Amino acid sequence: MVIPLLELKDVSRRFGGVAALSDVSFSVPAGAVIGLIGPNGSGKTTLMNVISGVDAPTKGAVLLDGLPIQGVPANTLARRGVSRTFQHIRLIPELTAGQNVTLALHAPSAGPFDILLRLPRLRRIELDRHARAVELLRKVGIGQHASTLAGDLSYGDRRRVEIARALASEPRLLLLDEPAAGMTHGERTSLRDLIAGLPALGVTVLLVEHDMDLMMSVCDEIHVLNQGSSIASGKPEEVRANPRVIEAYLGAEDA
Numbered sequence: 001m002v003i004p005l006l007e008l009k010d011v012s013r014r015f016g017g018v019a020a021l022s023d024v025s026f027s028v029p030a031g032a033v034i035g036l037i038g039p040n041g042s043g044k045t046t047l048m049n050v051i052s053g054v055d056a057p058t059k060g061a062v063l064l065d066g067l068p069i070q071g072v073p074a075n076t077l078a079r080r081g082v083s084r085t086f087q088h089i090r091l092i093p094e095l096t097a098g099q100n101v102t103l104a105l106h107a108p109s110a111g112p113f114d115i116l117l118r119l120p121r122l123r124r125i126e127l128d129r130h131a132r133a134v135e136l137l138r139k140v141g142i143g144q145h146a147s148t149l150a151g152d153l154s155y156g157d158r159r160r161v162e163i164a165r166a167l168a169s170e171p172r173l174l175l176l177d178e179p180a181a182g183m184t185h186g187e188r189t190s191l192r193d194l195i196a197g198l199p200a201l202g203v204t205v206l207l208v209e210h211d212m213d214l215m216m217s218v219c220d221e222i223h224v225l226n227q228g229s230s231i232a233s234g235k236p237e238e239v240r241a242n243p244r245v246i247e248a249y250l251g252a253e254d255a
């Protein structure tokens with residue numbers, strides 16, 4: 001039996017009287033792009049928080065390579081191969097795209113003596129880190145903007161820098177929370193190609209996104225949440241035609 005990269009078993013999260021997640025179960029096989037959709041407030045971000053260690057479930061298990069990780073802090077999970085982007089951009093606008101990515105890189109970093117004595121090793125480490133950041137920016141299609149201030153980049157390119165930052169820890173599982181939000185049509189098309197290419201780089205993707213065209217064209221499988229519960233799972237075209245899904249979205253529009 002092949003152990004999935006990620007498995008959720010009856011994951012629940014309550015906030016006081018609010019059941020943000022109720023017994024959500026599904027798995028994410030290695031090498032896939034898996035989508036998570038649902039109307040506003042259905043629990044998608046809560047689930048991303050629980051998987052990435054930003055939050056812990058009230059009940060249930062989150063397994064990475066078959067081992068429980070619920071409650072493990074985000075920085076530990078990052079070392080174990082789980083990385084994410086957030087709904088709201090978290091770059092430092094006064095730093096260049098390259099510097100923003102460099103900040104997210106793991107060691108090798110300089111030691112106190114390297115810094116104090118400005119040993120040649122320090123310069124070499126800095127050059128290596130910069131080269132690695134540029135390589136990551138190239139992977140997401142904006143290598144040419146490595147020296148541009150993050151604050152001067154277009155919205156779509158800032159989102160790409162965020163993805164490059166998330167790739168800096170060499171994740172096996174990348175959680176993308178609404179990466180297309182605020183993007184133009186053209187930016188969405190290139191984001192789609194970027195996401196579709198991630199499995200070939202060894203990165204499995206769990207994607208939360210409201211852009212249905214993007215989801216339909218990039219996901220191998222989609223899971224649908226409504227009011228914290230899983231209401232449908234399947235191939236994009238199956239999910240799109242599912243009456244429960246249509247009803248959940250129409251209901252949300254009426255609200």
Ligand SMILES: Nc1ncnc2c1ncn2[C@@H]1O[C@H](COP(=O)(O)OP(=O)(O)OP(=O)(O)O)[C@@H](O)[C@H]1O
Nearest residue numbers: 015018019020038039040041042043044045046047
């Ligand atoms: N920290 C919190 N404290 C209290 N309630 C919360 C908290 N976080 C989320 N909730 C509630 O949990 C439910 C699910 O919220 P969540 O943000 O996960 O939904 P979502 O599907 O990501 O929504 P959106 O598409 O609008 O981002 C909502 O009712 C929300 O109000």
